[in-house]
Amino acid sequence: KGIAEILGYTKEYAGIIIKKETGLTFSALLQKKKCEKAAELLTKTTMSVGEIIEETGYANQSFFRKQFKEIYGTTPLNFRKEN
Numbered sequence: 001k002g003i004a005e006i007l008g009y010t011k012e013y014a015g016i017i018i019k020k021e022t023g024l025t026f027s028a029l030l031q032k033k034k035c036e037k038a039a040e041l042l043t044k045t046t047m048s049v050g051e052i053i054e055e056t057g058y059a060n061q062s063f064f065r066k067q068f069k070e071i072y073g074t075t076p077l078n079f080r081k082e083n
Contacts, residue, residue, distance in 0.1 A: 034058065035071045042080040049076045 003026075004014035018026045034056045041052045050061070058064040068076050 031067050032071060034064075035068050038064070038068060038076065039072065039079060039083075042076055043083045049080075052076070 001011045004011045007014055007017075009017070015026050018024070018029060022029050024032065038052050038056045041047055041055060042049075045052075047055065053061050053064045056064070065075060068079070072079055074082065
């Protein structure tokens with residue numbers, strides 16, 4: 001809703017534009033960007049996974065781990081070890 005207001009569109013229309021331009025819903029795009037940030041923090045910092053979860057705005061650790069594994073095919077800890 002906040003992004004739509006900034007753009008001067010309704011929430012629904014902003015969602016349509018985002019989907020058209022990215023191929024992803026706003027929610028899916030947001031999750032992807034959060035996981036990309038988490039991946040960056042996993043490879044460039046020594047922050048714990050819990051700290052990274054908090055830093056990227058996830059309230060639920062198991063949801064984060066599920067989303068991360070769907071995108072990267074591995075757990076956050078294994079991602080860190082491999083990268």
